[in-house]
Amino acid sequence: MGLTGLLGERRVVFFGGKGGVGKTTVSSACALALARAGRSVLVVSTDPAHNLGHLWGAEVGAGETLLWGGDANAGAGAGDAGGAEAGAGSVTGMEIDPDAVAQAHLSTVGRTVKGMMPEHLHREVDRYFALARQSPGTQEAALLERMSEVVLDGLERYNAVLFDTAPTGHTARLLELPQLMSAWTEGLLSRRTKSERFSDAMRGLEGRRADAARSSQEVRDAEIRRVLERRRDLFVRMRELLTDAQRTAFVMVLAAERMPVLETVELHGQLRGIGVDVAAAVVNRRSPTDAGEFLAGRSTAEGEHVAELRRQVPGVPLVQLPLLPGEVTGAAAVGRFAALLD
Template identity: 45%
Template sequence: MLLELARSRKILFFGGKGGVGKTTVSSATAFARANEGGRVLLVSTDPAHNLGHLFDREIGAKPVRIMPGLDALELDPDDTVETHMKEVSGALYQLMPVHLHKEIDKHIDLSRNAPGMQEAAILERMAEVIEQGLEEYDLIVFDTAPSGHTARLMALPEMMSAWTEGLIKRREKADRFAEFVRDLGRDSSMEDKTIGSADNEEQEKESQIRRILLRRRHKFTHLRDRLADEDMTSFVIVLAAERLPVLETIELSEQLIQAGVHLGCLVVNKRAPEDGGEFLRERHGLEEKHLQTLSDALPRIPRQDLYLLVQDIVGLEAVESLSGLL
């Protein structure tokens, strides 16, 4: 099921609660697709450097080759925020008069740690990774940070583009006002060449600002379109067959629907085997009960179960053997 999704989509997101197996399952899916000849980029948006731990090697902001057909990268939130901040302050410097630049620096320093900043920055990098990645790869797999966060991330392009939209509108109003004031103050004797060239310079600056804002807006709306295109993008929720995870999955699925994102598969990981003795059989039965709640709530979403394995999943070989179970 998961593999079919990986074959039919170009972008897959894996989300879910902490520790359920997002990194493991997303990596195994990426591996399986690469193993059958696809070119796959595996991307972690989690600050905790999950992929590096799983593959037991250093993975950074630039793609590294894991095996033929499979590259991986980790978006570093701090680096991403720094780059993002530089761009934002650059744009703001252009928007505001010079005597306010100190204010901008202060504002930027404060917003560096503001809630949502890391997500916004990661989102912008994600947009870039997707645009570049779609040219070079058949599939981009995102291993995301634990859930609530993820759904917010999916709703963020909308918010960000609304924000930029507001800024553009305010800018346009300010432009019209400035023009009005200029017109008021202008008498025929002032219409000489110097004023004209200052006006041109001003206009040039204005249109530069508008270009920056429009480019940013375009980036976010484009990302939004990509995420909402269900032929291109799908979301996979990984969960455990327990009461709370099931309820949270139902909640997350509602958030995804609201954000307009296609939910392609539910992966129930670490299932208790039925034939593992009395204790595990009982556990299996209880899991079935919880999973009934899940399929009652989300009857049309395909489900794939993966059993709890004896060994830890670390290293390429372990990922390969799990990928064989997909």
């Protein structure tokens, strides 16, 4: 069974693995294969070293860019990604820049905080957030929030949302965050509740003189609670989505070499630990056996690594893709690669 058959009707798919194994190519080809079957697909790159635009030969950025289907295929022939046949869907691309997302997130939070603080403290707030930008976890938390917004909004407008993720370790940590962040935010809300009750009690002891202060404090408390509740709800929904095997799957992409196999086995264990379903492992760029002694030798060695992968992750279906001549660049090349996934 091909990769698209293994994914079935699942609507959110993450593609992850060691850097340089072809995650962007496989995720884009899968998006195109699904689009040819009539689905509208959003493919999102979260890898800081973006290749999505280079792969498709298009300008792709933080906004949505139509890559295939509709106007993107105007004048396309049958060789250009298969053309836009009747009833076909579409592929739309987006690249999320983690640095830009973190900066935008901190700027938004900073404006909210300054709105709750006296003006003479605004410069201190700016200094704090300038330091926070370099703090461990800040970029990951901001990226998770943006990814959550993209996928939850995308599911309202697309049949499927595919993520071309950063290299293995970064992706595994990121997918662990929804549970951690929702619990952390819930803890903040609990502390806010205790603080508000204490403040109410103190103002009650002070009598009418505290009415003006109470009104100002209540406004600030309500705004803080609104922000925290929004983030908690967002992370809870993302956590529920990630662990719903009917809607979400992870595809591990690797080369048939020792290090990628070891990383893939480790990644599989991490994904199982956080409850994310692994739909398949795609072994990319398998050497041919009939193209000379050198490649035949490589094929034999690769077969041994594939056998080890099967032994280590016996329940995961393997999809093996051949080494192709030349680079996969442009819609036509993506289309040829997509044909291998059906």
